[in-house]
Amino acid sequence: MRLVKQSLFYFLVGIIVVVSIFPFYYAVVTSFKTGTSIFQVDYWPTTFAWDNYLAVLQQGSFPRNIFNSIFVAILTVVLSLLFAVTASYALARVSFRGRGLLLLTILSVSMFPQIAVLAGLFELVRFLGLHNTPWSLIFSYTVFTLPFTVWVLTTFMRDLPMELEEAAIVDGASPVVIIAQVFLPLMWPALVTTGLLAFIGAWNEFLFALTFTSSNSTRTVPVAIALLSGASQHEIPWGSIMAASVIVTVPLVILVLIFQRKIVAGLTAGGVKG
Amino acid sequence: MLPSSSQPLTLQAQRIRAAMWFLVPMIAALAITAAWPLARTIYFGFTDTSLTDLYGGQWVGFDNYLNWRTLSSGRVIFRGTLVDPGWWNAVWNTVRFAVISVSFEAVLGMIVALVLNAEFKGRGLVRAAILIPWAIPTIVSARMWGWMLNDQFGMINDLGLKLGLLSEKIAWTASPDTAMLAILVVDIWKTTPFMALLCLAGLQMIPREIYESCKVDGIHPVRVFFSVTLPLVRPALMVAIIFRTLDALRIFDLVYVLTPNSSATKTMSVIARENLIEFDKFAYGSAQSTLLFLLIALFVIFYIWLGRVNLSGEGR
Numbered sequence: 001m002r003l004v005k006q007s008l009f010y011f012l013v014g015i016i017v018v019v020s021i022f023p024f025y026y027a028v029v030t031s032f033k034t035g036t037s038i039f040q041v042d043y044w045p046t047t048f049a050w051d052n053y054l055a056v057l058q059q060g061s062f063p064r065n066i067f068n069s070i071f072v073a074i075l076t077v078v079l080s081l082l083f084a085v086t087a088s089y090a091l092a093r094v095s096f097r098g099r100g101l102l103l104l105t106i107l108s109v110s111m112f113p114q115i116a117v118l119a120g121l122f123e124l125v126r127f128l129g130l131h132n133t134p135w136s137l138i139f140s141y142t143v144f145t146l147p148f149t150v151w152v153l154t155t156f157m158r159d160l161p162m163e164l165e166e167a168a169i170v171d172g173a174s175p176v177v178i179i180a181q182v183f184l185p186l187m188w189p190a191l192v193t194t195g196l197l198a199f200i201g202a203w204n205e206f207l208f209a210l211t212f213t214s215s216n217s218t219r220t221v222p223v224a225i226a227l228l229s230g231a232s233q234h235e236i237p238w239g240s241i242m243a244a245s246v247i248v249t250v251p252l253v254i255l256v257l258i259f260q261r262k263i264v265a266g267l268t269a270g271g272v273k274g
Numbered sequence: 275m276l277p278s279s280s281q282p283l284t285l286q287a288q289r290i291r292a293a294m295w296f297l298v299p300m301i302a303a304l305a306i307t308a309a310w311p312l313a314r315t316i317y318f319g320f321t322d323t324s325l326t327d328l329y330g331g332q333w334v335g336f337d338n339y340l341n342w343r344t345l346s347s348g349r350v351i352f353r354g355t356l357v358d359p360g361w362w363n364a365v366w367n368t369v370r371f372a373v374i375s376v377s378f379e380a381v382l383g384m385i386v387a388l389v390l391n392a393e394f395k396g397r398g399l400v401r402a403a404i405l406i407p408w409a410i411p412t413i414v415s416a417r418m419w420g421w422m423l424n425d426q427f428g429m430i431n432d433l434g435l436k437l438g439l440l441s442e443k444i445a446w447t448a449s450p451d452t453a454m455l456a457i458l459v460v461d462i463w464k465t466t467p468f469m470a471l472l473c474l475a476g477l478q479m480i481p482r483e484i485y486e487s488c489k490v491d492g493i494h495p496v497r498v499f500f501s502v503t504l505p506l507v508r509p510a511l512m513v514a515i516i517f518r519t520l521d522a523l524r525i526f527d528l529v530y531v532l533t534p535n536s537s538a539t540k541t542m543s544v545i546a547r548e549n550l551i552e553f554d555k556f557a558y559g560s561a562q563s564t565l566l567f568l569l570i571a572l573f574v575i576f577y578i579w580l581g582r583v584n585l586s587g588e589g590r
Contacts, residue, residue: 087300090293113524116567120311175292204411206527268475
């Protein structure tokens with residue numbers, strides 16, 4: 001009976017693992033195929049050719065798209081962390097009237113649908129002359145990265161002991177000094193987590209990127225992959241699409257696996273506690 | 275009010291003043307990127323603005339939502355989003371998608387969380403594995419699944435035929451009967467990990483002693499789950515469900531890439547963007563965006579009003 005139970009349990013574990021990994025595995029297998037062998041269903045790697053990768057990286061603007069994505073994601077993260085650290089200090093460590101309401105407003109901004117700001121942002125981006133530049137994306141991504149980073153950093157800071165700050169206050173340190181010298185050294189784990197989550201959010205974003213950029217050289221990776229197509233509808237270049245998909249996913253998967261614990265902690269701070 | 279600078283500020287007042295300065299950049303950033311665009315979207319919904327002439331719109335009141343004309347024959351013709359079958363189809367698709375996907379994700383996420391909460395060899399590896407679907411960009415997962423679900427060369431059809439589950443190849447993403455199913459499968463695959471991690475965090479807060487005493491008392495594990503575990507993780511589960519529902523209600527990218535132009539899956543976000551950018555019905559699309567915003571706002575207010583969840587995290 002115990003053996004049956006245990007094998008059933010491991011069977012369930014096996015299913016969970018296979019279902020989670022298989023689609024990505026299958027994309028990798030496909031990306032290494034060439035010519036007509038792509039149209040043959042194989043569950044194991046049969047060929048190992050880099051043709052698709054070379055095609056994606058040498059033709060067209062894909063390398064440029066990767067650069068755009070990195071540029072946009074990094075700047076988005078830096079800016080939102082910059083704004084969020086000071087704001088979350090105020091929200092977590094100083095009690096003032098309306099704090100609860102402000103927190104609730106920030107949370108609701110992170111929840112509202114991006115389509116609701118699309119028309120207004122479109123006008124604003126045009127007005128500021130940012131249309132079809134990476135800056136339009138850095139600008140608009142603030143809508144979802146900032147509330148989230150503020151929220152998670154606030155939860156984190158609230159849990160730090162009061163004594164930390166008191167000693168610095170007694171010494172006459174100003175709030176800026178307190179943030180820079182007392183909190184920042186302690187906040188590295190939280191900054192890494194939120195930074196990483198914001199990076200992933202910006203890296204994956206599609207709706208704004210699709211709407212605010214219009215030429216091959218300014219697009220980010222998700223839009224480039226979504227629009228990758230052949231001469232006709234029936235000639236979808238699956239090999240190149242899979243290769244491009246693997247290229248943009250591998251760094252992300254590696255990052256996520258390295259920072260596994262931190263990411264889980266960040267997600268639960270943003271979700272359960274928040 | 276802050277005291278004038280001639281008087282020495284109390285420490286608390288000083289801190290509050292500093293806090294205000296710290297909050298200004300964040301509030302300004304959110305006002306420019308969120309509040310103002312939202313207000314403009316709502317405003318556009320009441321005008322006849324077009325994409326090519328953003329500043330030439332005239333105020334038309336509720337015409338984009340509903341307007342009617344009486345013909346000389348006495349017949350009344352209604353127009354506007356609220357009588358647009360395409361819009362209601364999108365509403366129905368969105369709500370159906372949100373309810374089904376979130377229910378499945380909650381149940382499956384709970385099962386995965388229970389598995390991960392047990393102690394077994396290789397638990398770390400399994401947790402790493404379930405993070406992979408979450409880490410993959412939505413567009414990439416839409417493309418990957420689009421390939422697996424391909425009607426002629428897809429591996430799902432191949433596997434189904436080999437196992438005898440299918441009698442013929444199915445055009446999963448193109449056929450109106452299965453397009454929604456395809457969207458649901460991919461979304462559930464991608465977001466169950468998120469649900470599982472939140473549930474797991476809730477499960478891990480339950481002290482182990484409770485389980486041990488249940489074991490000593492010889493209570494059946496299924497009963498333990500429903501009368502002990504579930505009530506204790508309910509707050510965490512509820513928050514996870516709310517977050518996921520809000521996310522599901524605004525779904526755009528998966529539908530746009532996996533089943534383009536399929537009226538069986540078009541959601542509110544998809545149809546609103548289509549009108550905004552592609553069909554040059556900017557004002558009409560703005561009105562639809564506003565409606566989606568209202569729906570989500572109502573949902574949030576409803577939950578806060580229910581008071582079951584304390585979203586601000588204070589006083590807990």
